[in-house]
Amino acid sequence: MKIKKITIWKENLALTRPYTIAYERIDSVENLFVLLEDDNGNVGIGAGSPAEGVTGESIMTCEKALNEQLEPVLKGQDVMYHRALLQKLNEAMTDTPAALAAADIALHDLLATTIGVPLVDILGRVHDRLQTSITIGIKSIEEMLMEAREYQEQGFTILKIKTGLDVEEDIERVMRLKEIFKTAMRIRVDANQGYTLSEYKRFFDATKDALEFVEQPLTALDLDGMRSLPEHMRRLSAADESLLSPKTALNCLFEPYPFGIFNIKLMKCGGIGPGLEIADMACHAGIDLMWGCMDESIVSIAGALHAAFASRATRFLDLDGSLDLAKDLVTGGFILDNGWLITTEQPGLGVKRI
Template sequence: MSRIVEVTTERMSVPLHTPFVTALRRTETTDTVLVRVTDSDGVTGWGEAPQVWQVTGESLAGAEACVAGPLAAAVTGTDADDLAATCRAVAGAVAGNHGAKGAVDVALHDVAARRRGVSLPVLLGSTTLRVATDVTLAAGDADALAETARTRTAEGFGVLKLKVGTDAATDAARVAAVRDAVGPDVGIRLDANQGWTPREAVRVISALEDKGLGVELVEQPVAAADLDGLAWVTARVDTPVMADESVYGLRDLVAVIHRRAADLVNVKLAKCGGLSTGRTLLDLARAHEMGTAVGSMMETHVGLGAAASLAAACGTSVVADLDAAWWARESPYLGGLRYDGATVVLPDAPGLGIEGLA
């Protein structure tokens, strides 16, 4: 029987080709903790815990300490083939620390897939290695957004995720500029990243509806903790509302469902703690007729590969939100996923297909 014998961490900072700007932050790098889990047969799996202060509040130092301490203690010596039991041990080892738990959970799945000689999406039940994604338009003025939108559609992206929430008074004009730039056939969805009050959200979304701008959905219009406000907005607009920062784990999704606070949910591994919980969230949402998407934080090809594998295996009701690794100036890895226009192409190789650092 092979056992988990080593858990290591390494910090990485990956430059982006374009600054990533939202209502919450601006960054020019993806900062993350790379996690490696190795079994007694020498098989190594990869995971990562991204640092996004304004969303998860988890730091690189905190993730390192959590992985090296209680999470490593929980998995060291466990059966490398008993994936379900080991992932339960990870989930129960600490409170919070979803990014760190997600990194170890993904690395354990990567080990299991490599031991079986199958890709991670196949391990999860997928029959495809290709997943469509949207692309984010970073927050900016109307002219800059329109120009970027034209560039992205020329690159093959058919769904644009426009960052709003920085100024409710001018958000509708920015959306209109993007729609004028790309025409009626390109999908436009909005992400306010908690940037509006409930009244602002209803005012802006209603204005967009009145203008007939064809917005597919609006993601996290109000503060994450304001479920009453989220429900108030959802009840007063026709445009579907998606919960993101409001949902980390199962209790959060149950609360959203109970209050009918949103029409859809965006499942992210660094929020929910990994593939095990991510799959359960998708199943629960579907059981209650909620729409689903799989997304990511600003992560590298490791975390993004895991998220894309989940999307490939479980499917989503709207195009997935998997462009995070596309923003990297270049991949820091040998192997792993690649982008073919608006499609994430997962490798036909064991696990995540990561062979090492470039």
């Protein structure tokens, strides 16, 4: 079960529905892929989607890190020693978490495929199915409502609305959604660091009866601003850009807690291993978990889903990152049933290359 072959490549994946967030417009995404093959012919695949504006890494730095580090660390090594191998990769690729995530996911997939069971059953299954939200970017009210109706027809019952450009328009958008959909749709908001402290208070007071929670309202480093808010606001606020790794999670665990929810993204923290470390920390602190994503291949979405189902702190999913890809390199990975995500019974991540 020794790793004999490592393949690394990148793909530009166009989106069927480009979107706008508080600081950029996105119409395609480059993903890196890692394929590991052992001496028995078993294969594991991983994928990484760098977010330079969040973690500081580019697709070029990630590709360079993978090409330089994977062969020396993994070639000829037994996949059963995956935790020791991941620790070595973590030490060598600290500055490129999306690259690390691609290697981490591939190694986990290879391990579970070799054993012949779904990955979550190795990690320790807690959940069988959870609902995911579906995201709507910043756009006009008419366009937003049209898109929301499309998602409702597809069976989704949780919307995540991107905000952060204009607080008054954001309030109007949320309240229009609530007026039209009432209890048929739960509404979450992702401000992507777009509010000042006073703007967030204004937004929260005006929309609190319509919202499930608000993701990353203030700038990533403004934990003092978050801690100045009353407990009921902090409890309904989720950390995204403020939460990058297990180390930065510690900064969010000094009382009073700035956030009541952690959004774990494998691309920020470096993969399934570090993600579950954050999950354990949150669980002990009584903080709820949402597992989120960038625009990603089914490969890494499936990796996040298996990790999410292995934590008892998991309450929310935002794993819609592969649904708007015009093409992908794999099929399978999970079952989507009226907004519910379910792992397959196939070994590993349950993905199949096209």
